[in-house]
Amino acid sequence: MAEQNTAQKTNAQPHNTEVGVIDAPPHPKAFPPLDPNHFAPQIIWLAITFALLYALMSRVALPRIGEVIEERRDRIQRDIDAAEALKGETERAIRDYEQSLSDARNKASGIAKETHEKLAAETDAKRKESDAAVNATIAAAEDRIAEMKKKALSNVSEIATDTTSAIVAKLIGETVSASEVKKHL
Amino acid sequence: MPDPIHQFEIKRLIPIELFGFDATFTNSALFMVLAVVVVSAFLILSMQGRSLVPTRMQSLSEVMYEFVAGMMRDTMGQGHDEGHGHGHGHDYMKFFPLVFTIFIFILTLNMFGMIPGFFTSTSHLAVTAGLALLVFVTVLILGFTKNGFGFFKLFVPSGVPLVILPLVVAIEIISFLSRPVSHSVRLFANMLAGHITLKVFAGFIIMLLGAGGAYGILSILPLTMATAMTALEFLVAFLQAYVFAILTCMYLNDALHPGH
Numbered sequence: 001m002a003e004q005n006t007a008q009k010t011n012a013q014p015h016n017t018e019v020g021v022i023d024a025p026p027h028p029k030a031f032p033p034l035d036p037n038h039f040a041p042q043i044i045w046l047a048i049t050f051a052l053l054y055a056l057m058s059r060v061a062l063p064r065i066g067e068v069i070e071e072r073r074d075r076i077q078r079d080i081d082a083a084e085a086l087k088g089e090t091e092r093a094i095r096d097y098e099q100s101l102s103d104a105r106n107k108a109s110g111i112a113k114e115t116h117e118k119l120a121a122e123t124d125a126k127r128k129e130s131d132a133a134v135n136a137t138i139a140a141a142e143d144r145i146a147e148m149k150k151k152a153l154s155n156v157s158e159i160a161t162d163t164t165s166a167i168v169a170k171l172i173g174e175t176v177s178a179s180e181v182k183k184h185l
Numbered sequence: 186m187p188d189p190i191h192q193f194e195i196k197r198l199i200p201i202e203l204f205g206f207d208a209t210f211t212n213s214a215l216f217m218v219l220a221v222v223v224v225s226a227f228l229i230l231s232m233q234g235r236s237l238v239p240t241r242m243q244s245l246s247e248v249m250y251e252f253v254a255g256m257m258r259d260t261m262g263q264g265h266d267e268g269h270g271h272g273h274g275h276d277y278m279k280f281f282p283l284v285f286t287i288f289i290f291i292l293t294l295n296m297f298g299m300i301p302g303f304f305t306s307t308s309h310l311a312v313t314a315g316l317a318l319l320v321f322v323t324v325l326i327l328g329f330t331k332n333g334f335g336f337f338k339l340f341v342p343s344g345v346p347l348v349i350l351p352l353v354v355a356i357e358i359i360s361f362l363s364r365p366v367s368h369s370v371r372l373f374a375n376m377l378a379g380h381i382t383l384k385v386f387a388g389f390i391i392m393l394l395g396a397g398g399a400y401g402i403l404s405i406l407p408l409t410m411a412t413a414m415t416a417l418e419f420l421v422a423f424l425q426a427y428v429f430a431i432l433t434c435m436y437l438n439d440a441l442h443p444g445h
Binding site for chain 1 (some may be wrong): 214
């Protein structure tokens with residue numbers, strides 16, 4: 001301390017600042033932060049103020065702040081829980097909706113398949129029916145053609161006989177009977 | 186040059202004598218009372234609304250609350266069922282009001298010191314030693330009531346070879362006993378040194394300006410320093426309150442679980 005005082009004086013003198021002269025302690029004293037004379041009053045007042053502050057903090061201020069924080073945390077938790085419940089509900093609703101949607105889709109495709117099969121069967125039956133009718137017509141037509149062919153062929157031999165006998169009659173002047181011609185043919 | 190020690194002088198405002206003790210109301214006591222008034226008024230009035238969506242002041246109170254609660258959880262919550270949320274219901278939360286009061290009291294006194302003309306009560310050894318002794322005595326009482334002689338396990342670290350155990354125990358005891366000294370001197374010395382440094386640099390500015398001429402221009406150097414130091418001192422004011430509180434937490438944790 002004494003050292004510091006002398007240092008201040010040597011510093012202050014060359015410039016002779018007024019501040020230095022006023023502020024310089026009039027006589028050397030103990031370094032105030034370590035002066036035992038001030039210990040008792042400071043410790044006593046520290047005890048008084050600290051006890052008072054502790055009482056105010058622990059009884060009034062801190063429970064109040066803690067309560068508000070706790071309440072907010074509970075409220076947020078409640079809201080989160082509610083939101084989660086709602087989310088679950090929404091998900092269930094979505095699942096239900098999708099379930100019924102896929103049900104409907106399955107049902108629709110079932111109906112479509114059934115209809116398709118029914119129509120196909122009907123078409124098939126109709127086709128078979130018409131096939132049979134066509135075949136019958138074809139068969140009848142073929143029969144008729146064969147008959148006509150046979151008839152035509154028999155007509156041909158008659159014509160040939162007639163022609164031959166006519167030619168013979170012309171050539172040899174003799175009438176030849178049809179049976180005669182047929183014999184030579 | 187202004188005396189850098191002048192700011193630490195105790196002024197006896199109202200002489201009081203209590204049971205033969207000198208209980209004079211000094212400027213140091215005045216600022217301690219002021220700290221109690223300011224802290225209590227702020228914390229109580231800001232919570233007046235108790236609103237779910239906090240106002241600015243209310244959220245500041247809540248931030249301080251959560252800050253100290255988090256500090257205690259970090260230093261004292263180890264090894265317990267963590268993830269328990271807020272730490273309510275833990276045995277160490279009994280000491281939350283004590284740690285909070287210590288932290289907010291020191292922080293306020295330190296910050297008062299940053300206001301020009303205000304007295305810094307924490308720059309006096311009597312105040313910091315009083316607080317450190319409060320913690321020390323609390324730790325002793327708590328340690329022995331909670332663990333009985335098991336509290337001595339604190340001085341016997343596990344896994345130390347038997348040969349050097351006596352030496353380690355001696356060191357542990359000495360370090361335990363020197364805790365209140367380091368605890369109080371750290372805060373006191375930081376506040377004292379910071380304020381002296383600020384005052385010295387401020388004195389240089391006045392000296393250089395007083396010298397006039399070219400010296401006046403030079404005064405910009407200590408001004409820059411003083412400005413930077415002021416910012417640093419705000420940090421130190423907060424940090425030392427934090428360090429004091431966190432050491433309190435660690436010492437209390439030792440008393441609760443000496444076996445660690």
